[in-house]
Each structure stands twice: as structure tokens, then as C-alpha cells.
Amino acid sequence: MSRKNTQTRTRILTAAWHLLETDGTVRMSDIAKQAGISRQALYLHFPSRAELLIATTRYLDEVKHVDERLTANRAARSGREKLSLFVEVWGNYIPEIHGVARALMAMQDSDEEARNAWADRMHAVREGCEAAVDRIEADGLLAPGLDRKTASDLIWTLLSVRNWEQLRLGCGWSQEAYIAQMKRLAELTVIAPDR
Amino acid sequence: MSRKNTQTRTRILTAAWHLLETDGTVRMSDIAKQAGISRQALYLHFPSRAELLIATTRYLDEVKHVDERLTANRAARSGREKLSLFVEVWGNYIPEIHGVARALMAMQDSDEEARNAWADRMHAVREGCEAAVDRIEADGLLAPGLDRKTASDLIWTLLSVRNWEQLRLGCGWSQEAYIAQMKRLAELTVIAPDR
DNA sequence: AAGTCAACTTGACACGGCGTCAAGTTTTTC
DNA sequence: GAAAAACTTGACGCCGTGTCAAGTTGACTT
Numbered sequence: 001m002s003r004k005n006t007q008t009r010t011r012i013l014t015a016a017w018h019l020l021e022t023d024g025t026v027r028m029s030d031i032a033k034q035a036g037i038s039r040q041a042l043y044l045h046f047p048s049r050a051e052l053l054i055a056t057t058r059y060l061d062e063v064k065h066v067d068e069r070l071t072a073n074r075a076a077r078s079g080r081e082k083l084s085l086f087v088e089v090w091g092n093y094i095p096e097i098h099g100v101a102r103a104l105m106a107m108q109d110s111d112e113e114a115r116n117a118w119a120d121r122m123h124a125v126r127e128g129c130e131a132a133v134d135r136i137e138a139d140g141l142l143a144p145g146l147d148r149k150t151a152s153d154l155i156w157t158l159l160s161v162r163n164w165e166q167l168r169l170g171c172g173w174s175q176e177a178y179i180a181q182m183k184r185l186a187e188l189t190v191i192a193p194d195r
Numbered sequence: 196m197s198r199k200n201t202q203t204r205t206r207i208l209t210a211a212w213h214l215l216e217t218d219g220t221v222r223m224s225d226i227a228k229q230a231g232i233s234r235q236a237l238y239l240h241f242p243s244r245a246e247l248l249i250a251t252t253r254y255l256d257e258v259k260h261v262d263e264r265l266t267a268n269r270a271a272r273s274g275r276e277k278l279s280l281f282v283e284v285w286g287n288y289i290p291e292i293h294g295v296a297r298a299l300m301a302m303q304d305s306d307e308e309a310r311n312a313w314a315d316r317m318h319a320v321r322e323g324c325e326a327a328v329d330r331i332e333a334d335g336l337l338a339p340g341l342d343r344k345t346a347s348d349l350i351w352t353l354l355s356v357r358n359w360e361q362l363r364l365g366c367g368w369s370q371e372a373y374i375a376q377m378k379r380l381a382e383l384t385v386i387a388p389d390r
Numbered sequence: 391a392a393g394t395c396a397a398c399t400t401g402a403c404a405c406g407g408c409g410t411c412a413a414g415t416t417t418t419t420c
Numbered sequence: 421g422a423a424a425a426a427c428t429t430g431a432c433g434c435c436g437t438g439t440c441a442a443g444t445t446g447a448c449t450t
Contacts, residue, residue, distance in 0.1 A: 005397065024304060027436065038399055040439085049437070109219060109301055153366040154376065162357040171348040181349065188383045200426065222407065235410085236427055244408070 009045050011035045013059040016052060020099035028052075050107060054117040057100050061121075064096060070128050079136030080191060086128050087159065087186050091179045094164045101161050122156075129155040133190060143192045151190040158185055204240050206230045208254040211247060215294035223247075245302060249312040252295050256316075259291060265323050274331030275386060281323050282354065282381050286374045289359045296356050317351075324350040331385060338387045346385040353380055 015035035032039040046052035076082035210229035227234040241247035271277035302309040
């Protein structure tokens with residue numbers, strides 16, 4: 001791997017992280033200043049703004065142990081429980097990565113790498129949705145008229161960062177309200193109604 | 196009013212519209228070329244890119260008669276029917292404005308005017324949601340545990356342009372499938388279940 | 391103690407888009 | 421046929437990203 005200077009690298013990444021968390025628009029020069037190095041030195045560690053942001057998300061994922069969190073619902077005893085746990089875990093993860101996510105989403109139009117990186121992250125989320133849906137189908141509880149793909153698409157869309165933004169930031173919801181409603185909607189969406 | 200030259204103005208607006216419809220990234224120079232005038236002449240009609248895009252959405256709204264369409268569900272006999280009609284009308288309007296919407300959403304971070312203009316458009320949609328929700332409550336069918344605000348927030352979020360993008364473009368859904376599922380979800384979300 | 395190498399600094403510059411300005415030309419209007 | 425409006429051309433400033441060249445600094449050899 002031979003990283004230039006691991007210390008500086010992580011200083012940059014945490015600088016980017018914290019800035020993105022609070023501030024809307026973050027320039028390379030801002031990150032450099034916060035990390036205590038020159039703007040040009042950033043390019044000794046990352047080839048472009050896009051790659052720096054991508055590295056920041058990976059860094060966050062690592063520090064915050066996303067993967068473990070997202071698969072923490074392995075032990076769920078039912079599809080319903082698995083879905084509920086997944087909504088809770090992912091829904092509560094969103095606010096922690098929202099700053100970086102925002103920045104990465106913003107450059108999707110202009111930067112192919114950013115697009116791929118984000119698509120990749122979202123793919124991991126999608127797999128969580130699929131796992132829950134598969135289990136629900138195995139339980140024989142998949143809502144009539146839905147196939148697995150459609151059901152996963154719906155849950156995945158429901159749990160998008162944009163929707164979180166709109167409800168929490170746009171509509172002023174509390175995080176608890178968000179989680180509660182998402183659980184309710186997710187169940188309503190893919191689980192066959194009692195009768 | 197005293198518009199410089201109305202002909203040129205609408206040439207610009209239709210040029211912007213058509214470009215945005217097909218192409219992802221559209222520069223001022225592209226619009227000028229398409230309209231058959233010089234780039235600088237655009238600024239004789241619109242003070243900035245943001246205002247040009249805003250004017251383009253207004254132009255589209257006018258040409259396509261959004262307002263009439265969005266209120267076409269006045270005659271609905273029940274809240275349920277009103278909601279269904281609203282989902283159908285708005286959901287089928289999204290693809291027609293998607294190009295411009297995309298561009299306007301993209302500059303939300305950088306431009307306050309664009310932000311306000313978009314918020315304003317979305318406010319109109321929200322009113323449609325509220326009207327349906329109010330009617331549903333009047334019918335005594337609002338799902339237990341939901342207040343009007345929460346219900347409207349949910350429907351409004353469900354019907355966001357971003358969600359349409361994700362399902363139609365990201366997941367490859369047909370427009371019909373999109374409409375059908377949105378109707379189903381909207382009802383499930385806010386209407387009390389049969390018993 | 392001299393030498394080397396990696397990490398970093400400073401200052402300059404190109405590029406792409408937006409927006410502006412000044413000076414000229416064409417078209418309309420009266 | 422003169423004045424006013426609409427538009428053109430060419431140049432320029434601003435901003436942020438990314439690049440380049442020529443230093444400086446400190447640590448590690450030998």
C-alpha cells in the first residue's frame with residue numbers, strides 16, 4: 001500500500017468529514033486549511049476532489065463499522081423483524097454520513113467516479129433490503145402482487161437519503177418519528193396484510 | 196411588462212426546455228446556440244442562469260397547464276378517489292418536467308433563487324397532497340396515529356421527483372408500474388385499513 | 391557530516407463556466 | 421432618414437479545480 005504519510009492522510013480525511021458534516025459547500029482549500037496543510041498538498045494524497053470525497057466515505061464506513069451494523073440483523077427470527085431492524089440500523093446511520101453523502105450526491109452529474117462510488121454504497125443498502133425481502137417471502141408474507149425485485153426497489157427507495165433529508169430537514173421531523181414511520185411504511189409496503 | 200422581444204424570449208425558453216429534456220448538462224452557450232443567438236444576448240433577457248431556468252419551469256407550467264391539471268381532482272367524490280387522481284396527475288406530470296427539474300435541483304446548493312423557486316413549485320404539489328389528506332380525514336378514513344401534517348409530509352415525500360427518478364430511471368420501472376405502485380402506497384400510507 | 395529522499399510549501403498558471411463591459415452593427419419604429 | 425431597441429463581437433474578471441516548477445524541511449542512511 002505504501003501510503004505517503006498515513007497521519008496526514010487521516011488528518012485530511014477527518015478534516016473533510018467534519019467540514020462536510022457542518023458546512024454545505026466545502027472547497028479543497030477549506031479542507032486543506034482545516035487539515036493544516038497547503039491546498040496543493042491535498043493532491044499528493046488524492047488525485048481529485050471526487051476521490052477525496054470517496055475516500056472520506058470509505059473512511060467513515062470503516063470508522064463507524066457500517067458493514068457490521070448493516071448485517072447486525074442476521075440473527076432476526078422473522079422477515080418482519082429483519083426488515084424492522086434494517087430500517088432502524090440504516091435509518092440511524094444516514095444522519096451520521098449525511099454531510100459526505102450530500103457532497104457526493106451533488107457531484108454525481110459532473111463526475112463519473114463519484115457516481116460509481118455512490119452507486120456502490122447504495123448497492124450495499126439495496127442488498128440489505130433484498131435480504132429482508134427474501135426472508136419475508138420465505139415466511140410466505142410477501143404482499144400479493146409483489147415480486148422480490150419490486151419489493152426491494154420500493155423499500156430501497158423509501159429508505160433513500162433524499163427521503164430522509166426531506167422528512168427530517170424539510171419537514172422538521174424528529175429522528176424517532178422518521179424511524180417509526182419508515183418502519184410502519186416498510187411493513188405496509190411489502191408485507192401481506194393480516195386477514 | 197415591456198418584454199424586450201417576446202419572440203426571442205420564447206425561442207430561448209423552448210431552446211432551454213428541449214435541451215434540458217434530452218441532455219444532462221446544459222451550459223448557457225448551448226442554449227444560446229440552440230436559440231440561434233449569441234451567448235451574451237441571453238443576458239439581455241435573463242439576468243442569470245438560475246433565472247433563466249426558473250423562467251423555463253414557469254413557461255412549462257404555463258404551456259402544459261399544470262395548475263389546471265393539479266386541481267382536476269376537484270370533482271372527486273371521495274378522499275380515496277381524490278388521492279388516487281392526484282397521484283396519477285402529478286406522477287404523470289413529473290416526466291414532462293423532469294429535465295428542467297433536474298437542472299433546478301442541481302443548483303439548489305449554490306443558488307438561493309433556484310432554491311426558492313423549486314421550493315415554491317414543490318409547495319404547490321404539497322397543497323395537492325394536503326387537499327387529498329383533508330378530504331380523507333373528513334371521510335373519517337385517516338389512518339390511526341396519523342395527523343394531517345404527518346400524512347401530507349409522507350405523501351409529498353413519496354411523490355418526490357427524486358423517488359420517480361430512482362424507480363423509473365434507476366430501477367427501470369415503466370411509468371405505468373410507477374403510477375400503480377404509488378397509488379397503492381399512497382393509500383396504504385394514509386388510509387385506515389379495512390377491518 | 392555530507393548526502394539523499396519523502397513530505398510539504400510557495401507561487402504561478404491553464405481551463406471551463408458564469409457574468410460583465412464597451413463598441414459596433416442590424417432592425418424596427420416613427 | 422433619424423432615433424431607439426435588439427443583437428453581435430471580442431475582451432475581461434471571478435472562482436474553483438487541477439497542474440507544474442522550484443524551493444524548504446526533517447529524518448534516515450552510511
